[in-house]
Amino acid sequence: MARLEQIITNIVDIFLEYSQGEGKKGQLNKDELKKMLEEEIQSPELKGTINAADIEEAMEMLDKNHDGEVNFREFCRCVTVLAKCYYQSKKGGKKGKGKGQDKEATNP
Ligand SMILES: [Ca+2]
Numbered sequence: 001m002a003r004l005e006q007i008i009t010n011i012v013d014i015f016l017e018y019s020q021g022e023g024k025k026g027q028l029n030k031d032e033l034k035k036m037l038e039e040e041i042q043s044p045e046l047k048g049t050i051n052a053a054d055i056e057e058a059m060e061m062l063d064k065n066h067d068g069e070v071n072f073r074e075f076c077r078c079v080t081v082l083a084k085c086y087y088q089s090k091k092g093g094k095k096g097k098g099k100g101q102d103k104e105a106t107n108p
Pocket of ligand 1: 062063064065066067068069070071074
């Protein structure tokens with residue numbers, strides 16, 4: 001399978017796997033999200049972005065419709081956030097801590 005296809009199927013499979021738990025199907029509750037982050041995010045720079053150790057904050061960041069669970073759409077957002085973070089770290093972050101560029105979450 002081509003690389004991008006592999007990633008896409010991985011994203012779907014990971015979500016399906018972790019959302020099978022006790023909570024509602026098709027949703028990650030707090031425990032499921034924590035388990036998923038603990039097991040599937042290993043590198044320190046990504047852990048700095050969304051951390052299982054601060055699951056309240058991670059949930060707040062991801063649970064956009066505030067139903068206390070992470071649906072597939074919200075999970076995809078999580079992946080996007082991590083990808084952007086990794087992209088920034090690869091680019092070397094020359095711009096330092098400039099304001100604005102990380103602020104995509106500001107909804108009016
Ligand atoms: Ca939600």
